[in-house]
Amino acid sequence: MTLFYRKNVYSLLLLMALSYSAFSQTPALSVSGYREQYPDDDVINLKSLSQYSFTRGTVQNPVIVNISNSDTYISLRPRVRLTDAIFYDKYSEITGHKLLRENGIRRTDYVRCGDYEIDGLFYHDARICMFDLLFLEAGNSYTLNTDKQINDLRYFATVPLHKTSRTLERKISIALPDYLQLEIYEMNFGQFNIESTKVHDSQNKMTTIEYIIKDLPAMDKVENMPDYSCALPHLLVVPRSYIKGSDTIAVLKRPEDLYNWYVSLISEPSVSAELAAFTENLVKNDSTTDQKINSVMSWIADKIRYIAFVNGMAAYVPDEADVVFKNRYGDCKGMSNLARSMLRHLGIDARLGWVYTGKTCYPEETLSLASDNHMICVVKQDNELIYLDPTLRYVALREIPESIQGKRCVVENGKEWTVERIPATVSNSNLKSINYDMVIDGNRFKVDGNMLLKGDIRLMFQYFLNHIRSDKKEDLLRYFVKGGDNNFRIIEMKTPPADSAAENFEISYNLEVSNALIDLGDEVLLSMDFWKELKGQKIEEDRKYNYNLKGRNLTEHQVKLRLPDHLKVKKLPAPLNISMPGYNFTGSYIQEGNELVYRKKLEISNEVLTPEDFKLWNESIVTLTRFYNEMVVLSTNF
Structure with missing residues (x-):
């Protein structure tokens, strides 16, 4: 020295x-x-x-x-x-x-x-x-x-x-x-x-x-x-x-420094005789390219166990397709490489893509290994790019998962690469829509109801639905429709198959709601919102960490109540209208002929709140809760 x-x-x-x-x-x-x-x-x-x-x-x-x-x-x-x-x-x-x-x-x-x-x-x-x-x-x-x-x-x-x-x-x-x-x-x-x-x-x-x-x-x-x-x-x-x-x-001075390194870590796809024969048998009844892609992706999502772990060399180098196929488990890279290899064997132009999954606050231009934490499979079909995430089940072909929508994606192109932009979606791509048609029967409501789920809300619900014991599936469906309210009694319910990969998951049902009206003699009080999402969901204002609202989404309600002849509207709650950067809440009660119509929209367009946002958020929640607490007043004396 x-x-x-x-x-x-x-x-x-x-x-x-x-x-x-x-x-x-x-x-x-x-x-x-x-x-x-x-x-x-x-x-x-x-x-x-x-x-x-x-x-x-x-x-x-x-x-x-x-x-x-x-x-x-x-x-x-x-x-x-x-x-x-x-x-x-x-x-x-x-x-x-x-x-x-x-x-x-x-x-x-x-x-x-x-x-x-x-x-x-x-x-x-x-x-x-x-x-x-x-x-x-x-x-x-x-x-x-x-x-x-x-x-x-x-x-x-x-x-x-x-x-x-x-x-x-x-x-x-x-x-x-x-x-x-x-x-x-x-x-x-x-x-x-x-x-x-x-x-x-x-x-x-x-x-x-x-x-x-x-x-x-x-x-x-x-x-x-x-x-x-x-x-x-x-x-x-x-x-x-x-x-x-x-x-x-140069280490990571220019985009090519990072992207060339990505491509250098992957090898040309190869399949063993066993995997080749299995792949051909899997699609033997398929006649179109879309059908073959669906068969391969559905099998991988259903049969390959996803291990969500990212670290070390495994964070960037995928396991060989045959290894994942034999082990029946893999991370995003191994599963994507298996999809690429099986689809390539079928003559489909499948490639690997590097992308960030989930909400990111990193500057997009950042050249860092922290910038791309996920691998997917990208199919080039004519002039179209189809983004496939084999770690997600029940996703329809060409449906863009919320976790990667709008993101930059680095796609392999032989020994080179291209940078693509995954199409952006909007918050209503993740939708829970509830429609009720109700009539009054004594002290209860009789309801014809429909609940529509799309996007991440659908995927999350189907994941839970398919990962509980068979004897508990009906209980989950009922809870999702009526929550923990014992006043609800479901008479009939129809649902699509639990493993459906359709873009919409629609639940139809008939139910009764007991104790729905409060009789004051010459007046009757009632509420037409049985869910009251976000009610009381205030955030401690001394919290120092950002707050996650669980993704961008839109909740829509439309509830129609047919009024009997002996009841007339005396007073309706004032409309709700909250518009803030990152979220919008609206609600209203309107009489249309002999029907009383309740409409509500809760839209979250930015799921992360910073401590600077907490005060306004809490004020919005107080206003929303006050709206929920107001009741419709009907008159029997007119």
């Missing part, structure tokens, strides 16, 4: 040590004080430090990312267990770990490392170290130190600012050498208490970027969290390039 190198390393370590010392000067409360301040937490993280540095590597891995973590946990109650975990894979490794008690004694029986497991299936290219912390008494504390190394710079995509437990202080320190160009996006900082600094050291040719976060709420108990990209505070990192000698080497 040269004198110059020793001097620079010493300076860097001294700077980090002094920085950590200043960072850790935090006044400590007693355990009872912490428990009083944080009554919902069993364990808190007192101090959390993550340090990122970079070193020159080998020809295969020119730049190495080194990550050192230190977390000090304290229990607020006795007999508490906490599990911390770190993933690693073919392109990263855990280089060290140590667990110390509050008395400085080192524990040696706290870690289990190995293949990651989901439902009994093990992933050999995705591994995990799990650290088991058992706090016997309130006030017990542990400090967990871990070291991780990322060997492929492309896989350095995010820096988490959050921790699972409530964290009183967390610091991120990135020592960025001048030879490395990173682009950093600050994501979801929102209402969090985050401070940042950036200092360049010209002597050591180093820029130190630091983030300090204070009183970060626990994320494990937060409900209605959006996707990671829209919910948790983190840094999105794009490694652009590095300097080697007099050359600048």
Whole structure:
């Protein structure tokens, strides 16, 4: 080691040590004080430090990312267990770990490392170290130190600012050498208490970027969290390039850097004799291309078990088609590659496509491995592209799933690629539409009803309908129609097959609603909304995390009540009209001849609410709830 190198390393370590010392000067409360301040937490993280540095590597891995973590946990109650975990894979490794008690004694029986497991299936290219912390008494504390190394710079995509437990202080320190160009996006900082600094050291040719976060709420108990990209505070990192000698080497500097890498990871589709024979037999009764595509996609969705896991090399390299076919399980890449291979064998131009699934808050132009988290199969038929997601069941051919609609999709084209735009849908593509025709019979309503489901609402309902015991399917259907209201009695109900892949799932039924009218003598009170969606769904205004409204969708109701001759309308609730960026609520009661018609629309066009939106949302919910609580007044004295 040269004198110059020793001097620079010493300076860097001294700077980090002094920085950590200043960072850790935090006044400590007693355990009872912490428990009083944080009554919902069993364990808190007192101090959390993550340090990122970079070193020159080998020809295969020119730049190495080194990550050192230190977390000090304290229990607020006795007999508490906490599990911390770190993933690693073919392109990263855990280089060290140590667990110390509050008395400085080192524990040696706290870690289990190995293949990651989901439902009994093990992933050999995705591994995990799990650290088991058992706090016997309130006030017990542990400090967990871990070291991780990322060997492929492309896989350095995010820096988490959050921790699972409530964290009183967390610091991120990135020592960025001048030879490395990173682009950093600050994501979801929102209402969090985050401070940042950036200092360049010209002597050591180093820029130190630091983030300090204070009183970060626990994320494990937060409900209605959006996707990671829209919910948790983190840094999105794009490694652009590095300097080697007099050359600048691109990593993810231009779109072709990323997309060429995608294509380099896949091989030409191939099928074994067994898979070829099976595929030909599967479509033997099909005469059109559409029928063959439907047969292949339906079989894969029905018979191949989807394992929703993304990590390591498996996040980008699909398993061979024959492997998925024999195993009868696979992730999105393996299932898409199986679809591509089977369809290619049938002479259909099928390709692989990289896309982001779900709601994303990342800038679309971002060149990062975090930007495309899903693989699909894309069929080119004449001048048309058909986007097929084999992980979704009951999807009609050419139906665009909500999760990928409107997204950029990178599609393989031989050894090259094209960038396509998946057609966008609108919120009413995910529709629940209810139509009732009602008459009054004594103190009850007799109802002819119809419920129409489309899009993600249909897919989710059919998924649950097909994954419960056969003797419970009828109960689910009845609950979906009448909820938990014991005043509803279903007389007759008709439904399509549970596994239908039609774009519409329509339930028709006849029912009676008891105790529907309140008789006050010369007046009768009634409500024509039996569902009251979103009623009272206010959000805690001190919540710091974004809120997920469960997707874009449209709920429509039209309820017609035929008025008997002895009842006349005396008073109707005032109309509802709420129009906000991201959602619209309308409702009205109108008399049309001898019918009273109730119409309601609840449209969610942006499913993620930020803390800045909560106040207006809560005011809207109060107005909506007030509308629900108003009743129709009919008169018997006229």
